[in-house]
Amino acid sequence: MIDYVTGVLLLSGGFFALIAGLGILRLPDVLVRMHASTKAGTLATGLVVAAAMTYFGDLDVAFRGGLIVGFLLLTTPVGAHMIGRAAMRTGASPGTRDLTGRSGD
Numbered sequence: 001m002i003d004y005v006t007g008v009l010l011l012s013g014g015f016f017a018l019i020a021g022l023g024i025l026r027l028p029d030v031l032v033r034m035h036a037s038t039k040a041g042t043l044a045t046g047l048v049v050a051a052a053m054t055y056f057g058d059l060d061v062a063f064r065g066g067l068i069v070g071f072l073l074l075t076t077p078v079g080a081h082m083i084g085r086a087a088m089r090t091g092a093s094p095g096t097r098d099l100t101g102r103s104g105d
Contacts, residue, residue, distance in 0.1 A: 002054060002055065002057070003055075005054050006051045006054050006055040007051075009047050009048070009050050009051035009054060010047075010048060010051045012047045013043075013044045013045070013046075013047030013048035013050075013051065014044070014048075015044075016040045016041075016043045016044035016047065017040070017041065017044035017045075017048075019036075019040045019044075020036060020037050020039075020040035020041040020044060023036025023037060023040060024036065024037050029092065029094055030083070030084070030087040030092045031084050031087065031092075031094060034080050034083050034084055034087075035080070038076050038077070038079070038080040041076075042072050042073065042076050045068075045069075045072055046069050046072065049065045049068050049069055050065070050069075052065060053065040053066075
């Protein structure tokens with residue numbers, strides 16, 4: 001039964017990682033791509049870590065997995081904020097893939 005739960009968690013994590021990758025490739029501007037990568041990427045990593053915690057079933061692994069997920073939940077929003085701030089300061093045009101600040105040229 002543990003193997004099935006681990007498999008579902010791993011497949012779900014892989015699916016959300018794929019969604020994050022597609023979001024980075026297909027979405028129109030820096031801010032939206034950043035949003036897709038941070039949300040789906042954090043969920044994917046959390047599911048893969050949960051799969052490892054489920055599979056090994058050890059208290060030490062569960063503690064380390066909890067620390068990993070906690071660290072991601074604390075640092076990912078800060079990193080996303082800094083990426084968005086840097087994009088806006090360097091002149092990235094919202095709504096386009098253009099990073100030069102020219103919209104519609």
